[in-house]
Amino acid sequence: MCIEDCKPDGGEYKCKTIDKDGRSQTMYCSPQENVDYWGRQCRADSMCGKYGEDYCWCRINIFSWGYCGLVKDDKMLIEIGTGTHITSRHRNKRAPVVIDTVDDEGNHIKTTFLAEAAPDDITDGKHWKNDAENLISRWENGYLVDQAKSNLIKSGNLRIDMQGIIKHNNQRYYNLQIQVNVQRKKGESTTVAQILIPDGIPERYVRRAFTESFNRRAKVSIEVKKY
Structure with missing residues (x-):
């Protein structure tokens, strides 16, 4: 072992x-x-x-x-x-899992979707599934900003927040979350999805990452490598 x-x-x-x-x-x-x-x-x-x-x-x-x-x-x-x-399980609770890899051979770019299980940080959002799907479908990269900001997109029950920019794999990543529009109680999470995305990825990849995070209750990141 x-x-x-x-x-x-x-x-x-x-x-x-x-x-x-x-x-x-x-x-x-x-x-x-x-x-x-x-x-x-x-x-x-x-x-x-x-x-x-x-x-x-x-x-x-x-x-x-x-x-x-x-x-x-x-x-x-x-x-x-x-x-x-x-x-x-204790040692590996944060180990990321490859969801999918998209190989753009024409442009020599490989994009990998990774999921890190986070059931303690991401709450079960099944009650807001339709709301989440609608919110995610409205995503456009024009909503990205360079500083933390709430309510990039908002619906009746959910909203997309920009939590800030972090360094990940020596690149600049946006930390985006879908939050429930309720006051947070002590010890409870209001996050139903969280993604880390680099600059310049297609909008459809952002929407895919949000969907995977919501369905898996996992933090999803996207890694882009040129070869």
Whole structure:
């Protein structure tokens, strides 16, 4: 099992472990439950498991599958078989998962959508689903501003706020949130979506990020790389 955090390494997730002879080794791991070691989400009908093999795996889509590992609470960490890599949920609760990658080969630009589960920070917004979809559909990049500002777009129950600009991956990112239009109570979150986006991305990507964040209760960021 992992003795350190499960971290990305060259596109794969790896962690440190100790073999039966007491030597430190590197092995593949899953950053979150039902995610393979590439950070790809397992299909809903194919959760991470052995399925008759001596290793854990899951189907990613109808064409591909991936190795994965079990994620357990610290007190439940146990080795259950050769090839099974168990990761502490506590260590990896902030590990981002790749939702999708868009490769613009013509312009040599790769755009990656990443989700970081945040159920404590992002509240369940299912009661405002229609309202959220309408709000997101109205997004245009002209609403972006260079300082914190509330009510960029507003509906009856929700609003989009600009929380400020942060440094992320040595780039300037906008921190945008969808908030419920109620007074916040102590210990409760009024955020139903949060995204981090760099300059210059298409509006449809911003809308996609908001939708993914709302549906997943996750902080979604977009990374853009030229090659």
